[in-house]
Amino acid sequence: MTQRLAEIPKAYDPQKVETKWYQFWLEKGYFTPEIDSQKKPFVIIMPPPNVTGELHLGHALTATLEDIMIRWHRMMGDPTLWLPGIDHAGIAAQVVVEQMLAKEGVTRHDLGREQFLERMWQWINQYGRAIAEQHKRLGASCDWSREHFTMDEGPSRAVRTTFVRLYEKGLIYQGERIINWCPRCTTALSDLEVEHKEETGHLYYVNYRLAGEDGIITVATTRPETILGDTAVAVNPQDKRYTSLVGKRAILPVIGREIPIVADDAVNSEFGTGAVKVTPSHDPVDFEIGQQHDLPSVNILNTDGTMNENAGTYRGLDRFACREQLLSDLEKDGLLVKTEPHQHSVGHCCRCDSVIEPWASKQWFIRISPLAIPAIDAVTDGRIKIIPERFTKVYLNWLENIRDWCISRQLWWGHRIPVWYCDECGQFTVTTEDPQACTNCGSSKIAQDPDVLDTWFSSALWPHSTLGWPEQTEDLKYFYPTSVMETGYDILFFWVARMIMMGLENTGEIPFHTVYLHGLIRDEKGEKMSKMKGNVLNPLNAIDNYGTDALRLAISTGTSPGNDMRLNKGKLEAARNFANKLWNASRFILSNMEDGTSFKINHAILPIEDRWILSRLSRLIDSVGSLMGDFQFGEAQRQIHDFLWGEFCDWYIEMAKLRFRDGKSERGSISPMPVLAHVLETSLRLLHPFMPFITEEIWQNLKGYLDYDMAESIMVSPYPTTAVGDEGSREGLEIDAEAEKQMTVVIDIVRAIRNARAEFQVEPSRWIEAFVVVAQTRPAIEAQAQAIETLARVRPLTIIGNEAVRPDKAKTLVLDGAEVILPMAGMVDLDVERARLKKEIDGNQAEIARIEARLKDESFLSKAPADVVEREREKLATQHDRLVRLSERLSDLN
Numbered sequence: 001m002t003q004r005l006a007e008i009p010k011a012y013d014p015q016k017v018e019t020k021w022y023q024f025w026l027e028k029g030y031f032t033p034e035i036d037s038q039k040k041p042f043v044i045i046m047p048p049p050n051v052t053g054e055l056h057l058g059h060a061l062t063a064t065l066e067d068i069m070i071r072w073h074r075m076m077g078d079p080t081l082w083l084p085g086i087d088h089a090g091i092a093a094q095v096v097v098e099q100m101l102a103k104e105g106v107t108r109h110d111l112g113r114e115q116f117l118e119r120m121w122q123w124i125n126q127y128g129r130a131i132a133e134q135h136k137r138l139g140a141s142c143d144w145s146r147e148h149f150t151m152d153e154g155p156s157r158a159v160r161t162t163f164v165r166l167y168e169k170g171l172i173y174q175g176e177r178i179i180n181w182c183p184r185c186t187t188a189l190s191d192l193e194v195e196h197k198e199e200t201g202h203l204y205y206v207n208y209r210l211a212g213e214d215g216i217i218t219v220a221t222t223r224p225e226t227i228l229g230d231t232a233v234a235v236n237p238q239d240k241r242y243t244s245l246v247g248k249r250a251i252l253p254v255i256g257r258e259i260p261i262v263a264d265d266a267v268n269s270e271f272g273t274g275a276v277k278v279t280p281s282h283d284p285v286d287f288e289i290g291q292q293h294d295l296p297s298v299n300i301l302n303t304d305g306t307m308n309e310n311a312g313t314y315r316g317l318d319r320f321a322c323r324e325q326l327l328s329d330l331e332k333d334g335l336l337v338k339t340e341p342h343q344h345s346v347g348h349c350c351r352c353d354s355v356i357e358p359w360a361s362k363q364w365f366i367r368i369s370p371l372a373i374p375a376i377d378a379v380t381d382g383r384i385k386i387i388p389e390r391f392t393k394v395y396l397n398w399l400e401n402i403r404d405w406c407i408s409r410q411l412w413w414g415h416r417i418p419v420w421y422c423d424e425c426g427q428f429t430v431t432t433e434d435p436q437a438c439t440n441c442g443s444s445k446i447a448q449d450p451d452v453l454d455t456w457f458s459s460a461l462w463p464h465s466t467l468g469w470p471e472q473t474e475d476l477k478y479f480y481p482t483s484v485m486e487t488g489y490d491i492l493f494f495w496v497a498r499m500i501m502m503g504l505e506n507t508g509e510i511p512f513h514t515v516y517l518h519g520l521i522r523d524e525k526g527e528k529m530s531k532m533k534g535n536v537l538n539p540l541n542a543i544d545n546y547g548t549d550a551l552r553l554a555i556s557t558g559t560s561p562g563n564d565m566r567l568n569k570g571k572l573e574a575a576r577n578f579a580n581k582l583w584n585a586s587r588f589i590l591s592n593m594e595d596g597t598s599f600k601i602n603h604a605i606l607p608i609e610d611r612w613i614l615s616r617l618s619r620l621i622d623s624v625g626s627l628m629g630d631f632q633f634g635e636a637q638r639q640i641h642d643f644l645w646g647e648f649c650d651w652y653i654e655m656a657k658l659r660f661r662d663g664k665s666e667r668g669s670i671s672p673m674p675v676l677a678h679v680l681e682t683s684l685r686l687l688h689p690f691m692p693f694i695t696e697e698i699w700q701n702l703k704g705y706l707d708y709d710m711a712e713s714i715m716v717s718p719y720p721t722t723a724v725g726d727e728g729s730r731e732g733l734e735i736d737a738e739a740e741k742q743m744t745v746v747i748d749i750v751r752a753i754r755n756a757r758a759e760f761q762v763e764p765s766r767w768i769e770a771f772v773v774v775a776q777t778r779p780a781i782e783a784q785a786q787a788i789e790t791l792a793r794v795r796p797l798t799i800i801g802n803e804a805v806r807p808d809k810a811k812t813l814v815l816d817g818a819e820v821i822l823p824m825a826g827m828v829d830l831d832v833e834r835a836r837l838k839k840e841i842d843g844n845q846a847e848i849a850r851i852e853a854r855l856k857d858e859s860f861l862s863k864a865p866a867d868v869v870e871r872e873r874e875k876l877a878t879q880h881d882r883l884v885r886l887s888e889r890l891s892d893l894n
């Protein structure tokens with residue numbers, strides 16, 4: 001693949017480069033690790049994106065951060081596995097295919113389960129890998145040969161095995177409980193899948209007449225339609241107001257059913273009237289009260305949120321329409337006492353935002369607290385580390401208060417619950433293999449539970465199920481426990497905590513030793529990106545417009561664990577500009593290379609700037625190494641970027657150009673080429689995990705010239721380290737403090753002169769005279785005189801000692817270790833500048849006089865608000881400052 005200069009285009013074209021190198025890496029098999037029992041592997045299991053997914057910025061951030069770690073470890077020589085996968089995405093995927101069917105005018109029920117699942121698989125086979133292909137465009141170096149889908153045979157077997165084992169241990173049970181029901185998705189949801197929002201609703205006060213006597217009891221409710229399902233009224237036993245009513249009966253409005261009045265400690269006397277209606281089928285607290293007092297349960301809802309036959313005349317109405325109708329009927333009957341606005345928390349479905357109905361229903365649950373204990377221990381005893389640390393408390397708090405997990409879903413798409421019911425004896429058969437007969441009575445009249453498992457059930461097994469569990473495969477033995485779980489902090493409970501619980505339960509070992517949680521990507525104003533707001537940045541468009549490397553760089557700029565970050569076009573443009581800067585610098589270096597040149601650095605004869613850049617590179621390598629180990633990728637990237645753009649391109653290459661131009665002088669006789677080549681080649685390897693494509697392209701070009709012993713690709717080259725004898729260290733680099741000190745003075749001098757030129761608006765092409773006053777570093781500065789002249793555009797440059805007579809009418813710049821004196825005549829026309837300054841000072845003094853007069857004016861001071869007076873005082877201070885600076889500048893000229 002070696003290229004020569006003639007083929008290197010002037011501008012960097014990501015489109016031409018990216019596919020070519022990705023294909024090359026794939027063909028070479030670099031993404032697939034070799035199992036080497038002598039070495040400890042580095043393993044990341046990729047959070048599997050949804051099969052319905054379109055690559056969004058969240059995926060791009062996840063993949064970029066993981067690829068950075070993966071490429072770094074691979075270059076460090078670790079057997080490195082990044083295992084990709086795809087999630088079957090229960091509800092989301094089923095909805096997509098249902099919507100397709102709706103266009104054909106059929107429902108899944110028309111098709112029947114079997115045919116519907118066939119359609120699901122057709123869809124999955126056709127579109128299901130789109131998101132994986134999109135990950136390739138990001139440069140993700142994951143091992144596609146180990147890619148898994150949650151519905152594959154292996155992970156499916158792991159799901160069944162886990163279910164059966166937990167069932168046999170008594171940790172999975174079926175029970176009638178109040179669950180969260182989404183009428184739109186028509187399924188039960190776990191507590192985590194419900195988003196609670198504070199909303200202003202109403203509190204309705206409704207009178208229930210007493211049965212067999214005069215009198216009423218008033219209850220307050222936020223969901224009046226549930227009156228239809230009431231089977232009692234409850235009060236607190238301590239509540240004196242109601243003592244005489246306990247044991248009596250009330251008549252349910254509209255329906256006319258007689259219900260008992262009971263006393264229960266669960267009733268809060270402070271709420272409403274202190275008397276509450278009890279609807280055991282539709283409220284968790286009422287469910288408990290119902291159990292306590294042996295109350296009947298009346299279910300009033302159909303699965304789609306309409307009212308059922310128990311709702312009498314309201315049957316068939318939607319729950320909210322029923323509410324309105326019922327309220328107006330209550331009002332007609334004079335039973336609606338009052339309506340108050342009421343602030344309360346309302347549960348919404350996290351997928352479709354519908355209002356959730358608490359609903360008593362028979363579902364499968366995991367008894368989770370026995371699984372939570374080892375998961376708590378694994379973090380508190382330090383076997384698992386959560387980054388950033390502040391999420392440790394969040395994690396522990398959730399696990400310490402965890403409630404049983406409802407795992408059954410009334411869907412067709414997913415892992416079907418491995419439970420068969422017997423028609424003959426009514427017992428369950430729970431088994432990993434489809435049974436032919438009931439294990440209890442031998443009857444063949446058995447039917448499988450129609451429900452599927454929560455998608456997160458299979459995700460919880462992902463780190464071990466993808467490696468072959470329950471089989472003791474070679475992969476499982478070598479790669480498990482994995483190393484880092486990198487994901488968004490928003491799925492700490494949904495996924496991370498559950499992986500830790502299930503990993504420990506199934507394998508006895510932690511699934512990973514580090515959890516790295518990244519933040520969200522927000523827009524430039526810090527707002528969440530959403531299609532509704534129209535502020536979504538599509539990563540595939542960004543790749544088309546700026547290149548993958550620019551997207552990856554922009555996304556990892558300023559990234560730090562757990563913190564949200566902002567992304568805008570400006571960041572993408574800056575990243576593209578950096579790619580171009582690096583490309584141009586590399587073109588310059590390559591264009592000065594010749595075949596057969598030796599690139600060995602002769603350390604004995606190096607000029608100061610060579611020693612300086614090598615020393616700076618050493619520091620960079622050290623620093624990046626420790627930052628990467630500390631998961632500070634944003635800072636590592638910033639330091640590499642700043643070194644390349646600033647120290648290397650802006651200073652070292654600019655100075656090297658003088659040496660090429662001035663080849664015959666004494667300094668020019670030492671070619672900068674070995675150092676240029678060495679620094680570029682090393683920096684490319686440092687940068688590779690962040691920007692894989694451009695670094696490979698330049699590195700391969702460079703490789704064609706260098707007489708180094710180099711790998712086939714940058715991605716399998718050693719990562720630079722300064723450790724002696726380490727593979728990554730091509731030269732035994734050391735810190736050269738003296739060279740750094742001297743070059744710092746040179747750079748400061750040039751910078752100060754450039755700033756002064758800008759201040760006096762000297763045209764860029766104009767040469768100005770300069771004096772530099774130095775003491776100890778004089779020889780070093782004299783050696784750099786030519787560089788200073790060119791870089792600061794000063795001529796003549798006179799270097800003098802402290803004792804020398806200084807020129808007057810000059811601007812003096814005091815620096816650490818040097819002083820710069822710029823005669824004003826060289827920069828400006830003295831007469832014109834003096835006149836201009838005098839005029840400016842006159843205007844300035846007039847303004848001062850005006851403000852001072854105002855601040856002495858009693859009527860202004862008495863009438864004006866304090867902040868206006870304060871602003872005038874600030875203005876005065878600013879004008880005084882300005883006067884001082886203008887006067888100083890004028891005295892420089894006199």
Ligand SMILES: [Zn+2]
Nearest residue numbers: 182185349352
């Ligand atoms: Zn829903």
Ligand SMILES: [Zn+2]
Nearest residue numbers: 422425438441
């Ligand atoms: Zn049976």
